[in-house]
Amino acid sequence: MSGPSQGRITIKEVAEAAGVGVATVSRVLSGGSASAETREKVLAAAARLDYRPSALGRNLRRRRTGGIGLLVPDITDSFYARLTDGVLSCARSYGEPVTVGVTGDDPEREAELIGTLIEQSMDRVIAVPSGDGEMWAPALRAGLNVVFADRRVRTDVPSVVPDDRAGVLTAVEYLAGLGHRKIAYIGRHAQSQRVAAFRAAIASLGLPADRDLVVHARSSRDSAYAAAAGLLQHRPDVTAVIAGGNVLGEAAVLAARELDVRIPRDVSLIMFDDVPWAELCSPPLTVIAQPAQDIGYRAAELVLRHGRRPPAVTLPTQLVVRASCGPKVSSPRR
Amino acid sequence: MSGPSQGRITIKEVAEAAGVGVATVSRVLSGGSASAETREKVLAAAARLDYRPSALGRNLRRRRTGGIGLLVPDITDSFYARLTDGVLSCARSYGEPVTVGVTGDDPEREAELIGTLIEQSMDRVIAVPSGDGEMWAPALRAGLNVVFADRRVRTDVPSVVPDDRAGVLTAVEYLAGLGHRKIAYIGRHAQSQRVAAFRAAIASLGLPADRDLVVHARSSRDSAYAAAAGLLQHRPDVTAVIAGGNVLGEAAVLAARELDVRIPRDVSLIMFDDVPWAELCSPPLTVIAQPAQDIGYRAAELVLRHGRRPPAVTLPTQLVVRASCGPKVSSPRR
DNA sequence: GTGAAAGCGCTAACAG
DNA sequence: CTGTTAGCGCTTTCAC
Numbered sequence: 255m256s257g258p259s260q261g262r263i264t265i266k267e268v269a270e271a272a273g274v275g276v277a278t279v280s281r282v283l284s285g286g287s288a289s290a291e292t293r294e295k296v297l298a299a300a301a302r303l304d305y306r307p308s309a310l311g312r313n314l315r316r317r318r319t320g321g322i323g324l325l326v327p328d329i330t331d332s333f334y335a336r337l338t339d340g341v342l343s344c345a346r347s348y349g350e351p352v353t354v355g356v357t358g359d360d361p362e363r364e365a366e367l368i369g370t371l372i373e374q375s376m377d378r379v380i381a382v383p384s385g386d387g388e389m390w391a392p393a394l395r396a397g398l399n400v401v402f403a404d405r406r407v408r409t410d411v412p413s414v415v416p417d418d419r420a421g422v423l424t425a426v427e428y429l430a431g432l433g434h435r436k437i438a439y440i441g442r443h444a445q446s447q448r449v450a451a452f453r454a455a456i457a458s459l460g461l462p463a464d465r466d467l468v469v470h471a472r473s474s475r476d477s478a479y480a481a482a483a484g485l486l487q488h489r490p491d492v493t494a495v496i497a498g499g500n501v502l503g504e505a506a507v508l509a510a511r512e513l514d515v516r517i518p519r520d521v522s523l524i525m526f527d528d529v530p531w532a533e534l535c536s537p538p539l540t541v542i543a544q545p546a547q548d549i550g551y552r553a554a555e556l557v558l559r560h561g562r563r564p565p566a567v568t569l570p571t572q573l574v575v576r577a578s579c580g581p582k583v584s585s586p587r588r
Numbered sequence: 589m590s591g592p593s594q595g596r597i598t599i600k601e602v603a604e605a606a607g608v609g610v611a612t613v614s615r616v617l618s619g620g621s622a623s624a625e626t627r628e629k630v631l632a633a634a635a636r637l638d639y640r641p642s643a644l645g646r647n648l649r650r651r652r653t654g655g656i657g658l659l660v661p662d663i664t665d666s667f668y669a670r671l672t673d674g675v676l677s678c679a680r681s682y683g684e685p686v687t688v689g690v691t692g693d694d695p696e697r698e699a700e701l702i703g704t705l706i707e708q709s710m711d712r713v714i715a716v717p718s719g720d721g722e723m724w725a726p727a728l729r730a731g732l733n734v735v736f737a738d739r740r741v742r743t744d745v746p747s748v749v750p751d752d753r754a755g756v757l758t759a760v761e762y763l764a765g766l767g768h769r770k771i772a773y774i775g776r777h778a779q780s781q782r783v784a785a786f787r788a789a790i791a792s793l794g795l796p797a798d799r800d801l802v803v804h805a806r807s808s809r810d811s812a813y814a815a816a817a818g819l820l821q822h823r824p825d826v827t828a829v830i831a832g833g834n835v836l837g838e839a840a841v842l843a844a845r846e847l848d849v850r851i852p853r854d855v856s857l858i859m860f861d862d863v864p865w866a867e868l869c870s871p872p873l874t875v876i877a878q879p880a881q882d883i884g885y886r887a888a889e890l891v892l893r894h895g896r897r898p899p900a901v902t903l904p905t906q907l908v909v910r911a912s913c914g915p916k917v918s919s920p921r922r
Numbered sequence: 923g924t925g926a927a928a929g930c931g932c933t934a935a936c937a938g
Numbered sequence: 939c940t941g942t943t944a945g946c947g948c949t950t951t952c953a954c
Binding site for chain 4: 598611615650
């Protein structure tokens with residue numbers, strides 16, 4: 255016929271084909287009011303032409319891009335992959351596309367990604383913040399709808415986090431119950447709440463609290479390994495360690511093997527985050543399971559439902575006992 | 589001051605502030621020609637106002653969304669997470685946002701996601717195709733720029749894949765060298781090339797080729813476990829198995845333990861895809877390492893550089909020997 | 923070299 | 939209930 259055979263088909267062409275105005279087509283397609291007859295005609299025309307409304311036009315008009323932005327430190331880390339899966343799963347049920355960015359836990363890179371997001375006029379974002387979240391201030395002021403996941407670093411941003419306090423306390427209590435007193439914590443630098451929770455737990459049980467008992471690592475496998483190896487080498491007196499994440503746990507197992515430190519005979523190990531391989535590991539790892547997927551899902555719900563936004567939702571963790579912890583032996587290692 | 593203090597600042601306001609026309613601002617900002625003096629003024633104004641060009645306006649005008657769409661079966665699977673990381677890494681250097689979707693290896697869900705992508709006018713996509721890729725035909729016809737990753741299911745789509753033939757052959761030869769003859773393969777249903785490669789390798793070495801020696805699983809942990817357990821139970825004569833992916837490998841180890849089948853004494857195991865925990869596993873797993881990250885990176889390069897698009901790039905795999913394979917013992921298991 | 927003007931496809935007023 | 943119209947912010951002819 256006459257319409258441009260080239261390019262994608264637009265609302266105008268549907269309107270012509272249906273013999274109505276473009277506004278009517280728009281209305282019908284977005285569930286507005288229209289007579290049954292008109293609705294019929296429009297729907298038929300749209301179907302016949304295989305019309306797909308362009309998100310471009312709509313977004314420009316509405317001055318915002320639909321969809322949600324997601325910023326995680328490392329998509330390769332099982333925890334964040336599962337968190338991402340939760341976000342995607344929720345977003346899918348709303349038909350919202352998700353744009354993913356990797357920050358590498360680097361505030362600078364994070365700021366850059368935020369820039370990209372606002373350039374896209376993406377007004378809803380879920381992020382695992384890298385630092386203290388100060389670079390979010392401008393975006394927040396600009397009305398960006400953001401929800402933090404996994405880490406709560408600003409009280410003015412709704413956050414979905416695991417119950418670190420309870421998780422850490424459970425781990426420490428379990429270890430203390432086994433007779434351990436010198437308990438160390440290896441964590442990511444960013445995870446300050448968890449460290450605080452650890453110190454609190456240690457204190458509440460009257461255990462020794464050297465500063466050296468918490469060691470920090472950046473979120474790379476190498477850094478994790480270095481931290482674990484350093485701890486194991488320099489502190490033969492610690493008999494139990496808590497690894498603040500699956501990458502840290504993996505590093506701890508590797509370092510222990512390399513240094514010929516036996517788990518759990520020489521040192522007991524509890525890892526934050528349950529992963530499929532924890533059971534396959536030798537020995538199977540006792541872990542504090544975290545609901546990574548749920549965290550993502552809930553965060554997505556929060557960011558999608560603009561309505562009531564509670565300041566923070568905390569999801570429970572769970573101790574899964576396997577075989578990487580044992581009673582403290584009386585003689586120090588080596 | 590007259591400009592609307594509300595909302596984001598537009599090119600028009602920059603033009604006013606710089607005392608030039610909007611076209612000039614646009615030209616300067618996209619590197620077009622302009623006098624040094626004008627350029628100066630525009631840049632100054634833009635900086636002063638902290639102007640960020642809206643991707644919305646640009647995209648509508650250009651009738652295409654920048655950025656790239658990425659469709660993977662399961663972001664939770666380490667292999668696809670690493671592939672995704674590769675894509676993100678490459679895209680970042682181009683400043684292109686990446687929209688990720690999870691297909692669950694379900695062609696229907698995949699088609700749905702393709703729909704979402706074209707609705708967004710996203711014209712570049714990387715996908716790990718679920719089925720035979722037939723649902724891509726319309727999108728392809730519509731001029732969508734797509735490249736396949738990990739699986740080559742259509743010859744009319746550029747693809748970046750691991751060298752399955754060589755990888756499988758290496759694994760089979762290694763196992764055969766250890767004396768194994770009844771070698772089984774557990775793979776995803778979709779991975780037809782790998783199965784073909786397996787049969788070819790078996791044939792070329794003159795090994796038995798029962799149909800039951802290749803068993804399929806859907807890409808879920810449960811399905812993988814069922815497949816592995818079934819194989820181990822019903823075929824006590826097989827002495828070696830090749831798992832077509834890390835999820836399958838994990839399932840095989842679990843199933844073997846459950847059924848009290850010892851690795852490598854009772855059966856040898858080679859897993860496709862090297863993952864951090866392969867070394868931590870008991871026993872450490874011998875694997876065919878795949879360059880997941882590279883696959884993603886190269887695919888992104890391909891889709892970003894519209895130019896010369898080779899029909900397929902094949903990336904090498906590598907046998908990493910650890911401790912999950914042993915010589916065949918003369919007596920059959922049990 | 924620069925500005926004015928015409929839209930990209932869509933939705934939201936506003937009339938009819 | 940429905941059509942006409944005015945842009946959303948940007949790029950791109952096309953004159954000057």
